[in-house]
Amino acid sequence: MNEKELQHFEDKITQEIRIEPKDWMPDDYRKMLIRQISQHAHSEIVGMLPEANWITRAPSLKRKAILLAKVQDEAGHGLYLYCAAETLNISREEMTDQLLSGQAKYSSIFNYPTLSWADMGAIGWLVDGAAIMNQVPLCRASYGPYARAMIRICKEESFHQRQGYEILLTLCRGSKEQKAMAQDALNRWWWPSLMMFGPNDDASPHSAQSMKWKIKRFSNDELRQKFVDVCKDQADILGIEIPDPDLKWNEERRHYDFGEINWEEFWSVIKGNGPCNKERLDARIKAHENGEWVREAALAHAEKRKRVAKEIINNK
């Protein structure tokens, strides 16, 4: 390793000067970024599936148009992130292969099923809410292309959260059955949403290094606490209850205390044993295989147009 280059790199990190694609960087920094950015991209792409499940069954044309726009945004977010990762010298094909072969991970929240329309509300409010909590600090990540992609994503994500909360608000102000649907969705999505922040700090192997390199700015537990604190009041406004008997205000800490997460479930879903792991991956593989002829045709068409253009020039 070149000591002078490493020193220069670390100075830039300390001085909050962004690292750009052609700058020298330690191999581990590059690897950590590729892992995090590609996982994040995969999460956006797989994250389209639970919601796509409800596009055809949205209760109104307005809700359907909104849901379509949201799912389209997620495809866009996946693309911003894949491009950011590609600046680190990994190809799109490699990343796609890693996802489809099961080698790469994505956020385990998307391995839970969407059973009712209220789940569209809970996903927007909680899942996108947790994502925003995670993502806003990433807008200041030390790697330029990642930070820029995150700025675009965060600008768009706010609509996702608000539309979800509004779905639940509408249900909670509706009939008894509708409010019960909202409560049921909160019951099922609350704990998996808390898991989105990752393992506790003492069990998170990459966190310390990631914070040292200023990729992450806050620890998993700090962000999780912040999320619980804002959600409690939002649940109160909806008039539904967070399914945690240990949730209560701690005047001394000026934070809400909350119950222990079921880490066994967390690790089990990560290892592939969640309710929908297989279904999600199968859907991605099928989409990729069914799109093969489209990709081939697009390339063949581009080739043909190039050839025709050349012939026209040669004949002049």
Add this chain to the structure above:
Amino acid sequence: MNSEPLWEIFIRSKQGLDHKHVGSLHAADAKMAIENARDVYTRRMEGVSIWVVESKYIHSTNPDESESLFDPANDKVYRHPTFYELPDEVKYM
């Protein structure tokens, strides 16, 4: 595998402003790159015009040469208007 090349995307956010680099994407040809850029980068009225350039045609400076390229400007403060001290009585300058 033969794959779709990478394109750099530049968007003019409104008339009168420069096209600005916003990111990149894959597409088989320029027409497809423009169509994809429309979907990926202008879903919320972010643009009125799009440029696409295949990434391989972009040449850039090398960070290793930054010092020799850009440092010579450091000691030429006389290129800035604030370098010149004029009496307060001088107006409109």
